[in-house]
Amino acid sequence: MADKRFSEFDVVTTMEDTDIFALSRAGVSKQISGAAINLGNAIVRGPLSFTYATPNLDTGVEFYTPAVGEVLLNAFFMVDTAFSGGSNLALATIGTFVGTTAGFWSSGESGYVPLMYAYYTIGAGYRYMGYGNQFALASNGSAYDGYPHGAPGVFDDVNPLKLVVTQTALKDGTPIDATQGEARLWIVTAFPQAF
Secondary structure (H helix, E strand, C coil): CCCEECEEEEEEEEEEECCEEEECCCCEEEEEECCCCCCCEEEEEEEEEEEECCCCCCCCCEEECCCCCCCEEEEEEEEEEEEEEECCEEEEEEECCCCCCCCCCCEECCCCCECCCCCEEEECCCCCCCCCCCCCCCCCCCCCCCCCCCCCCEEECCEEEEEEECCCCCCCCEECCCCEEEEEEEEEEECCCCC
């Protein structure tokens, strides 16, 4: 949904098709319909389910449009079926890809989440991913590849986030040639609460 202006409210954003909110310059939300947004609280968005055969993985699959001022706290993948077959390279990243082919997991031409490994379990009822699956919680700002990553960060423009999966982890990179693979993506965002 494109931004619109309503008197003192600067940003209009949707959480779902029926839930619309306005966010003022002062950080006050106005519920237009649906459930109210809690400023300052993290919102886990997803999952975006995708497979090795999802169209446009190499050029970018749009999955969420953030509002100006929204904070990206984290993002993570869960690989349910390892991406395998062909070259056995399926490297994922997310980003806006405006003016760059590198995503938020990238630093120059490095940085990715390998989708060639399925999740781990600890006992019964808990799954997690290794191999640099998420990027915000590493104390040194790095994940699997040792490069810095792009969260937390603040969105300064309304550009859709895209998922890219290629053999190079770059948008428009070599398409994957896997013959199987299923995964899910979540992001964690928040709208700042004024001091």
